[in-house]
Amino acid sequence: MKTKINNYAFIDSQNLNLSIRDMGWKLDFNRFRVWLKDKLNVEKAFLFIGYIEKNEKLYSYLKKSGYELVFKPTLKYRKGKDGFTKGNVDAELVLHAMIEWKNYDKAVIVSNDGDFYCLIKHWLKNKKLLGIVISNPSRYSALLREFRDRFIYIHRMSSKLGQKQKGRSDLRTKP
Numbered sequence: 001m002k003t004k005i006n007n008y009a010f011i012d013s014q015n016l017n018l019s020i021r022d023m024g025w026k027l028d029f030n031r032f033r034v035w036l037k038d039k040l041n042v043e044k045a046f047l048f049i050g051y052i053e054k055n056e057k058l059y060s061y062l063k064k065s066g067y068e069l070v071f072k073p074t075l076k077y078r079k080g081k082d083g084f085t086k087g088n089v090d091a092e093l094v095l096h097a098m099i100e101w102k103n104y105d106k107a108v109i110v111s112n113d114g115d116f117y118c119l120i121k122h123w124l125k126n127k128k129l130l131g132i133v134i135s136n137p138s139r140y141s142a143l144l145r146e147f148r149d150r151f152i153y154i155h156r157m158s159s160k161l162g163q164k165q166k167g168r169s170d171l172r173t174k175p
Contacts (some may be wrong), residue, residue, distance in 0.1 A: 005041040007130055008104035010093050011067075011079075012111035013049040019112055019136040025158040030065040032161050037066075040108055040130060040152075046096055048089035050074040070096055090115045097123075106130035114141025124150075 018028045021025040029047075046061060053070035062069060072089045090113070097107060097119055107123050109116055110133040123129035124147070131152040134140050144151075154161060 005106075006043050006104055007106045007108060008068060008098050008100060009036050009039045009040070009042045009045040009108040009110060009133075011045060011047045011110075012093060012113060012116075013047050014089070015111045015113050016133075016135055019139055022139065023136055023155055023158075026163040027161055029067070030164045032092035033066045035062045035106070035157075035161060042108060042168065044068055044100075045102070046070055046093075046100075048072065048093045048096070083086055094119050101128075104128070108133060110135070112136060112144070114143030117141075120144070124151055 033045055036045055042071075045067050046069075047067040048070045049059075049062075049072070054076055059069060070089070070092055072092050093109075093111075094116070105128070107122060108130050109123075109130050112134055117146065120129060120132065129150060131150050132144065132147055134144075134151045134153050135155060137153055137155055139150075
């Protein structure tokens, strides 16, 4: 009898979203969730995201796509013309990885951020690291270099993971 593989993904949504957009395409989160399931046997995908009340429609879409959302309260900063909103999810991601420790066999982290170095090192030491999904190979923390053999690149997957644009079949061009 085949044993069921039980991998979890821990996703830094802002890091993923911004690094993909920097390359000129937009991620289809539904297609990405299917890819995580099919290619990496991810049973649960935790998406860490700053909470903004006006984004309820987005949150509903993400839940329907199969993500378990973990919200971080956000703060509005008034800087420059428009200001910006910040919701740093790093601590929540690490804490959740530890809370869920006994529930998963292997972990996938989706982030280019070196702030997760200690978590990745801990997973590796305990044989729980499956991989690190790197969305932009030219923009990831130098702290992650020692784990290069665990990198899973998605930067060339815009045709599989990118949002479909009306009237366009090739998503490799900038929108």
